[in-house]
Amino acid sequence: MIKNNNSTIMNGNNHTSEHMITLNIHIPHDNIVHSMQFDVQMLISDICYNIQQHLLMTIDHDPSEYGLFINDTQQSSRSYWLDPTKTLNYYVLKNEDHVEYKNRYCPLKIRLLDGTVKTILIDDSLIVAQLMVYICTKFGIANYDEYSLVYDLDSYDCINTTKTATLLRDRSLQRTDKKMEELRKKCHTDDDTLWLDQSKTLRQQNIDEHNTVVLRRKYFFSDTNIDQRDPVQLNLLYVQCRNAIIDGTHPVTYDEAIQFSGLQCQIQFGDHEESKHKPGIIDIRDFLPKEYAKSKNVEKKIFLEHKKHIGISELDGKAKYTQLCRSLRTYGVTFFLVKEKMSGKNKLVPRLLGVTKESIVRVDERTKDFIQVWPLTHVKRWTASPNTFTLDFGDYASAYYSVQTNEGQQISQLIAGYIDIVLKKRKDREDKTVGDNIIDEEATMIEDIIAPGKATIIEPNRPAFDHVHQKNVYSAPLIRGTFSDSANHSDDHHQQQQQQQDYIPSQIHEQPKLLSNNHHSNDSIILFSTIENARNIINTVQTQLARELQIEHTQQTQSLSSMMDHQHQYSIENRLDVSRQLLANKLSIINASTAHIIILTSDINNNHRRNYIDYNHSLNTAITTITDNINEFSKEINIYMNIINDKTNLFDQIHRLCITFNDLLICIKTLFENNYDSTTRQNVLLTASHLGEINQDLIRYLTNNFNYSIEYQDKLLSLSKSVANTTALYILKAKDIASNIQEQQIVNEIISTATQCALATSQLVACTKVVAATMSSPLCQEQLIESARNVTRSIEAVLQSCLPPIIIESSYSELQEAGRTVRKALNEFLLHIKLVTDNIATNSDRIFSPITNGQTKSLTHRMILHDEIEEIDEENEEKYHDESIDQILIASDRLFSSVGDTSEMVKQAKILAQSTAQLVSSLRQQAESVDDDTNQQKKILSTAKMLADATAKMVESAKYCATKPNDTQLQYQLKKSVEELRLATNMATSNHIKRKIFKRVEQCAKYCASYATQCIAATSNSIIIHKHHQSYQELIQQCKIIADLIPKIVQCIRSSIIKPDSYAYQYNLCYTCEDFLNPAIHLTNLIKNIVSNVHDQSQVLHLNNSSKQLIQGLNDLRVCLNR
Secondary structure, three states: OEEOOOOEEOOOOOOOHHHEEEEEEEEOOOOEEEEEEEEOOOEHHHHHHHHHHHOOOOOOOOHHHEEEEEOOOOOHHHOEEOOOOOEHHHOOOOOOEEEEEEEOEEEEEEEOOOOOEEEEEEEOOOEHHHHHHHHHHHOOOOOHHHEEEEEOOOOHHHHOOHHHHHHHHHHHHHOOOHHHHHHHHHHOOOOOOOEOOOOOEOHHHOOOOOOEEEEEEOOOOOHHHOOOOOHHHHHHHHHHHHHHHHOOOOOOOHHHHHHHHHHHHHHHHOOOOOOOOOOOOOOHHHOOOOOOOOOOOHHHHHHHHHHOOOOOOHHHHHHHHHHHHHOOOOOOOEEEEEEEEOOOOOOEEEEEEEEOOOEEEEEOOOOOOEEEEEEHHHOOEEEEOOOEEEEEOHHHOOOOEEEEOOOHHHHHHHHHHHHHHHHHHHHHHHOOEEOOOEEOOOOOOOOOOOOOOOOOEEEOOOOOOOOOOOOOOOOOOEEEOOOOOOOOOOOOHHHHHHHHHHOHHHOOOOOHHHHHHHHHHHHHHHHHHHHHHHHHHHHHHHHHHHHOOOHHHHOOOOOHHHHHOOOOOOOHHHHHHHHHHHHHHHHHHHHHHHHHHHHHOOOHHHHHHHHHHHHHHHHHHHHHHHHHHHHHHHHHHHHHHHHHOOOOOHHHHHHHHHHHHHHHHHHHHHHHHOOOOHHHHHHHHHHHHHHHHHHHHHHHHHHOOOOOOHHHHHHHHHHHHHHHHHHHHHHHHHHHHHHOOOOHHHHHHHHHHHHHHHHHHHHHHHHHHHHHHHOOOHHHHHHHHHHHHHHHHHHHHHHHHOOOOOOOHHHHHHHHHHHHHHHHHHHHHHHHHHHHHHHHHHHOOOOOOOEEOOEEOOOOOOOOOOOHHHHHHHHHHHHHHHHHHHHHHHHHHHHHHOOOOHHHHHHHHHHHHHHHHHHHHHHHHHHHHOOOOHHHHHHHHHHHHHHHHHHHHHHHHHHHHHHOOOOHHHHHHHHHHHHHHHHHHHHHHHHHHHHHHHHHHHHHHHHHHHHHHHHHHHHHOOOEOOOOOHHHHHHHHHHHHHHHHHHHHHHHHHHHHHOOOOHHHHHHHHHHHHHHHHHHHHHHHHHHHHHHHEOOHHHHHHHHHHHHHHHHHHHHHHHHHHO
């Protein structure tokens, strides 16, 4: 149960106090607090969704960026974000706890080693390990697992914070040996580097937007391949190497120091100039280690070395500098100062312990010469304690190697990090093998580094379509970067084309202009191929319809229909229910995809700017989806017509559907060929509208006009035209303004935005005509809402182009008023969509109406009424019913918490009396609306009387309490009477709660059945490369299992609708849904595994989209069942 001051949503059967918790939801932006009550079994994501629905926020926010936050004002490091995937009872929360609902994203200041500080927005709820992926991507660093963040001790803000002082104090308390501390500073070990813990969030480590962190390389693994082609990592590596040489981390000889200094001068100052570069102009401490800084004539030697590098660019200089640095014996070694036992004596002596990507080394603490080297492969295990660190080399050593150190955890994490990287790289290479450990000679070879432009993999060009085509024999090779997924690279045409654009500098003998032309040409060919393939399938469908295939023939085909009839023979009535469900679902998906095509072709210029390839793939997917569903629809309709033995106009309607879709395909192809001219675009809208009208007739016939009211559909079309009319007046206002402006550039901008606004409105009307017949489908609602969003954006664009002082204030005010009129019409349009979401989405499940002598029998009084006023009244009645329950729960909670404050208790008692009176009135109206069920009516009136009696008793107690405010006994009696009132409320509303829950279960089950049929259809129509592969055969078997379960779910939904108060039918529905969950999840996993073997990219997207929809539907169904 969720409740706040305005509404109540029930989601459980047992609503006693131990299952509920009241939280104070604080919205920091608005500085307001709302008290809301939740079921402890609810997911955090569901709670966020309900907060978004019930609380109004003044800021326009993206709900996906917001979350729930527990703020500890005394110690910020104990504050934390609630995980959206966890339930509320996972966290230790109490009644009346404060929880903030706010944006997870906050700024973070990151300092690079060259001193530059950049601020980026990061997700505050993620741990550091997850943030490194995003941060490194922002800086253009691919090897995110080799970098980490460090506390910025040089920052003023950081030095003065409590956290850093605490960290340093904790370390100083552990170290009492002054000689060791002096030696540690001299050796420049990693002991004092305050790396952030990768397993914690920034907030848990006291890092906020006021602090600065340093981005540094922690693991030196793939750095050997960094060169000029990766300038970002090259610069970071150069700065880190330079600082390590100057501060003495890497010991160098005098000659080596001069050599490094000369290169540094070339990098910082450019080519040597005698007149400019003279002794005295540089701070020698910034170029040489301190032991060589006071040497005689050292500056002259540096500039002599500087002369040797004339003509070397900055990037080449940095590459040469890092290359020289790699030749040092200490390069890539992370040092820790430890104490080890002296051989033959009971004495501890200082020693440096080093860790590299290949080995662990014992190093002389003064000269940094290597004493002993152990390869990482020899390490069997290790352990760290607060004061020691121990290594076990197994058979490679006669005894453990143990040292005394306070940095055991740091050493342990470093070794584990290197091993993790090694194993990850090894796994990547193993993934390149094919079959039974046989290496594919044509497999892509990779280097240890994954860097932009570094790895240039060349393979023969391979077309991404299946038909024979004519073109030149020679085609340029495809150049694929190392960012492509190894599992899918051979089939992922999208990534190949995108990386061709990104890696132009790496290509040989290939001009960017030619690449661009080839890129557009290939996408045109793919789109034309998809259209031609779709037309061929539609022609085949028409041929099959002409033959009037019998049901025996369809049972022999490997299609969705055959899977449905695979093992069980259902009764005629049940089979009709299944057919109606499947056919209505197919038409809904066809309409949604048609509307998506309208949106995709609406503003091609913006689509090109966003991503040309994504646009074409989306268009290909929409066409493929319609084609597949028409194909499956034709097979299922043959079964349906043979069962009912009534082919009235159905063949003609389906024939018209195929012809119209074929016309739409021709219009899309013409639109593409004619560079998207307005005339062809209008033909697309008209043909799509005609397709929607045909589907509307089919839907009405199949569902016997009970999927929704005719009046609702007419009202929806009327409201869309109202939006168009008000927008036309708005555009006229804008054009009048443009006619009074002298500057041609501003006039052009206003006319352009006004034209786009008109196009967006015509798109809205066309989409409405297409999807109006199937508005109970969430996919159709989504497309219609997206069209409405486009109208809103276009209105704002017109306003932005007419801002004062470009135009006079009065004209702008008139334009704003016209804009408000359009928004008002849009709001009415969206509210009408919400009506279908709240009402039809629940009641349209009642499409299963058995046919008796040509007459349609209403299954239940819960069917949608044809009078919309009655629909709205029913919706408002339920709203008031919920609000009354909500107010009773809130007021009773506040009364319980204010015991001792008589005035507050009496105040809440008055609110309770008003709310219960409203609830009693609502219950009586509900009893009057019950038809032909005297027992049910008596039951409702009995609960209403019980609630009224409890209210009267509570009012009497409140009066006594008001006369004697200091009498604790009277306060106790008032509290007891309120408890009895609340119990009576729960008893009176229990049926209402259960009915609401099962309505939601029915709806989720219907959607899951619909999404599952889509997955089966997408699978049966996909072109699999290896059809005899075990995984594909397993997928086919799983499709048959799911196909057998779908009719059971449909039948259970139908039974639950016929007898909504039957416990047996409700139990059967829940039981069947639970049986459906695991096989459906297994189906999505199998689709995920097989998708790499699908050759056609549009079919890949179709499979992925249908699988994602099924996963979302299953998650929703699971939540409902858990309630």
